[in-house]
Amino acid sequence: MSDCIFCKIIAGEIPSFKIYEDDDILAYLDINPFTKGHTLVIPKAHSANLLETGDDRLATVMAGVRKVAAHLKAALPCDGFNIMQNNGAAAGQTVNHLHFHIIPRYRGEELAFKAHPGDMAGLQALCGRLRMA
Numbered sequence: 001m002s003d004c005i006f007c008k009i010i011a012g013e014i015p016s017f018k019i020y021e022d023d024d025i026l027a028y029l030d031i032n033p034f035t036k037g038h039t040l041v042i043p044k045a046h047s048a049n050l051l052e053t054g055d056d057r058l059a060t061v062m063a064g065v066r067k068v069a070a071h072l073k074a075a076l077p078c079d080g081f082n083i084m085q086n087n088g089a090a091a092g093q094t095v096n097h098l099h100f101h102i103i104p105r106y107r108g109e110e111l112a113f114k115a116h117p118g119d120m121a122g123l124q125a126l127c128g129r130l131r132m133a
């Protein structure tokens with residue numbers, strides 16, 4: 001896609017700190033890292049988000065996410081990692097080319113993903129509404 005910055009990175013029109021590449025995926029450091037080693041993994045074929053990506057391509061990208069995450073864990077090294085994948089502006093997606101964030105985590109280093117105690121009755125009602133066949 002001509003106006004997609006991640007497609008431009010794939011094409012080499014925008015520089016990147018590339019750490020892995022094969023025929024299907026590319027992995028490079030995020031220029032605004034949450035933590036040291038924060039990496040993005042993207043498919044080379046453009047699709048906007050999770051829902052617009054076919055199962056086969058997604059399986060290929062996820063295998064790449066695992067491969068790169070295993071490498072980061074050993075090579076940084078880090079103590080753990082989070083995988084984040086945003087869909088839609090309301091969820092914080094700023095680049096409309098499917099990408100997975102690998103966010104390395106280090107023991108003792110706080111990173112706030114704020115949760116709050118759930119209301120059990122509310123959760124039960126919601127579960128009843130959302131349960132899939």
Ligand code: 5GP
Pocket residue numbers: 005014016017028029030031032033040085086092093094095096
């Ligand atoms: P999103 O918020 O869409 O899930 O994540 C987009 C990510 O892409 C952000 O974390 C942002 O820092 C990163 N990003 C945006 N432009 C560039 C770029 O030109 N190069 C790299 N390496 N990362 C970028």
Ligand code: ZN
Pocket residue numbers: 001004005006007008046047096097
């Ligand atoms: Zn793209």
